Amino acid sequence: MPWQSRRLVVVVVAMCTVMAVQYGDAGSIPDACPVYLTISAMARNIEEAQLVINWGPGCENPPAWIGLYTENPALSDAPPIVKVLVEGEASGQVLSEVRFGRHKLPGGWSHEQVLQRIPKRKTKPICFGYYLTSYDQHDQLQYFDCLKIQPNWMFTDPGLSNVTLKDLFLPGTHCSGCYQTRANVGNVFLKKIGFRQSIDLWSQLVYGVRYLDFSIGYQPSHNGTRNFWIMNEHFRVAPLLPILQDIRRFVILSEETVFLDFRRFPLGFHNNPDQHAILLALLEQELGDLVYRRKMDAGDESQAPAQPTESYNLTIGEMRREGKYLLITYNHEASLNESSLIWKPWRKHSSAFLKHTELGEFMQNLFSQKHPDAPKDVGWSLHGIQGLQGSYNDAEGSYMMPNERASMVNPKLIHLLGGPWSLRANAVLLDYFLNTNLIDMAIYTNRYKTLRASASSEAAVVLDVQ
Ligand SMILES: *[C@@H]1O[C@H](CO)[C@@H](O)[C@H](O)[C@H]1NC(C)=O
Ligand SMILES: *[C@@H]1O[C@H](CO)[C@@H](O)[C@H](O)[C@H]1NC(C)=O
Ligand SMILES: *[C@@H]1O[C@H](CO)[C@@H](O)[C@H](O)[C@H]1NC(C)=O
Ligand SMILES: *[C@@H]1O[C@H](CO)[C@@H](O)[C@H](O)[C@H]1NC(C)=O
Numbered sequence: 001m002p003w004q005s006r007r008l009v010v011v012v013v014a015m016c017t018v019m020a021v022q023y024g025d026a027g028s029i030p031d032a033c034p035v036y037l038t039i040s041a042m043a044r045n046i047e048e049a050q051l052v053i054n055w056g057p058g059c060e061n062p063p064a065w066i067g068l069y070t071e072n073p074a075l076s077d078a079p080p081i082v083k084v085l086v087e088g089e090a091s092g093q094v095l096s097e098v099r100f101g102r103h104k105l106p107g108g109w110s111h112e113q114v115l116q117r118i119p120k121r122k123t124k125p126i127c128f129g130y131y132l133t134s135y136d137q138h139d140q141l142q143y144f145d146c147l148k149i150q151p152n153w154m155f156t157d158p159g160l161s162n163v164t165l166k167d168l169f170l171p172g173t174h175c176s177g178c179y180q181t182r183a184n185v186g187n188v189f190l191k192k193i194g195f196r197q198s199i200d201l202w203s204q205l206v207y208g209v210r211y212l213d214f215s216i217g218y219q220p221s222h223n224g225t226r227n228f229w230i231m232n233e234h235f236r237v238a239p240l241l242p243i244l245q246d247i248r249r250f251v252i253l254s255e256e257t258v259f260l261d262f263r264r265f266p267l268g269f270h271n272n273p274d275q276h277a278i279l280l281a282l283l284e285q286e287l288g289d290l291v292y293r294r295k296m297d298a299g300d301e302s303q304a305p306a307q308p309t310e311s312y313n314l315t316i317g318e319m320r321r322e323g324k325y326l327l328i329t330y331n332h333e334a335s336l337n338e339s340s341l342i343w344k345p346w347r348k349h350s351s352a353f354l355k356h357t358e359l360g361e362f363m364q365n366l367f368s369q370k371h372p373d374a375p376k377d378v379g380w381s382l383h384g385i386q387g388l389q390g391s392y393n394d395a396e397g398s399y400m401m402p403n404e405r406a407s408m409v410n411p412k413l414i415h416l417l418g419g420p421w422s423l424r425a426n427a428v429l430l431d432y433f434l435n436t437n438l439i440d441m442a443i444y445t446n447r448y449k450t451l452r453a454s455a456s457s458e459a460a461v462v463l464d465v466q
Contacts, residue, residue, distance in 0.1 A: 161316050262332075311344070
């Protein structure tokens with residue numbers, strides 16, 4: 001039975017590959033230390049933000065040096081624009097002097113370009129013109145990565161379609177609509193404390209974010225088109241409608257699955273519950289044909305069985321087979337009775353009220369599964385953020401700004417998440433996610449899970465035969 005043993009070999013090879021690529025592609029040496037680029041949150045805007053060179057965590061064989069290039073070193077002999085000598089450190093982060101600058105999203109994915117031509121779906125990530133390569137002491141290449149977008153990561157991994165939503169690692173943004181636009185740029189107050197992301201929602205999706213978090217306010221305007229607002233706490237940040245239109249455009253072009261979490265309604269809903277029906281009508285109008293709905297029983301109300309409102313046991317395959325690419329969770333119970341468009345919210349855990357020194361224990365309780373808080377077999381989101389209160393510094397009598405808080409909390413959180421806990425993560429939402437490798441971590445964790453799942457079913461086939 002030679003074909004069976006060949007099959008077993010294939011399985012084993014697949015397992016080894018996934019171990020090597022867990023946190024980075026193209027690791028040409030099995031134990032190569034991952035290197036990756038991130039973008040600092042500490043800048044007034046993305047153009048001025050400095051690139052950060054990262055390696056690790058915890059590398060047994062750190063590289064001798066790492067080069068940052070503006071031309072692909074596989075195709076060009078141009079020297080690095082930055083060279084970092086690692087000097088045996090097992091992990092590290094070096095803030096380079098290189099600023100991100102002005103760039104279109106590559107691969108034809110900029111907002112303007114997609115209006116003219118549908119971008120090709122590529123299976124590989126698409127690089128901006130920043131490449132990172134690490135070398136050993138003999139100048140042999142160890143590891144390669146680039147600053148990149150991954151607009152099709154779900155589509156190109158067919159194994160994902162059978163994984164239940166609660167078992168996927170979904171990279172997300174907290175306060176997804178809270179960023180600077182042409183319309184709100186003059187608002188000094190927002191500028192100081194209102195923004196939570198350095199890039200717009202379209203770009204977030206193109207980078208690979210798939211879980212979006214919204215607080216919505218209602219404030220009537222003179223002509224009725226801009227009544228619903230993206231809120232950050234009780235501040236109006238931007239109108240909702242253009243954001244819904246971007247989400248629509250993105251899922252149509254990419255066929256990726258995107259999760260919309262309508263979590264809070266801090267303005268104009270409390271004394272006016274009818275606003276929910278109006279908001280749901282807007283969601284219906286803008287996105288209705290793309291949303292995976294609950295199957296509601298149209299029959300006699302009193303006889304109807306309890307309607308399933310939990311979504312976390314669905315798969316993206318089930319959604320795609322019906323041509324649906326959006327799932328909406330909505331945190332208002334009465335509305336669930338009114339509309340099939342929305343599902344019950346997933347469980348939420350937030351680090352917003354903690355000091356950053358308390359993050360370790362909080363994560364331990366969530367992920368070690370011994371604690372009563374640890375989510376088991378449910379859909380859940382981790383808001384890995386720090387609120388204003390948690391950032392108060394007694395000694396200096398001051399609070400940190402949102403980007404300072406994200407610069408403090410994100411690397412810690414990602415470091416904690418980076419080990420075996422990543423396999424238990426579900427939706428992970430960050431402020432200023434570009435200062436982390438959240439997207440890569442989610443993609444590799446999901447790939448690891450699907451390969452492991454298919455490997456174990458293959459192995460079972462082989463055992464059956466024996
Ligand atoms: C998903 O599961 C179905 C039935 O269980 C199977 O037929 C299909 O091949 C699976 N798809 C993938 C991509 O694994
Ligand atoms: C409504 O007002 C906004 C500006 O407040 C404007 O951009 C938009 O075109 C107006 N819409 C209509 C239908 O008049
Ligand atoms: C989801 O699936 C799990 C395991 O298959 C099951 O135990 C659980 O009851 C399901 N939950 C819901 C709400 O359907
Ligand atoms: C929703 O409907 C269920 C059953 O029809 C009912 O028991 C429940 O009270 C309703 N919830 C709200 C908030 O109206």
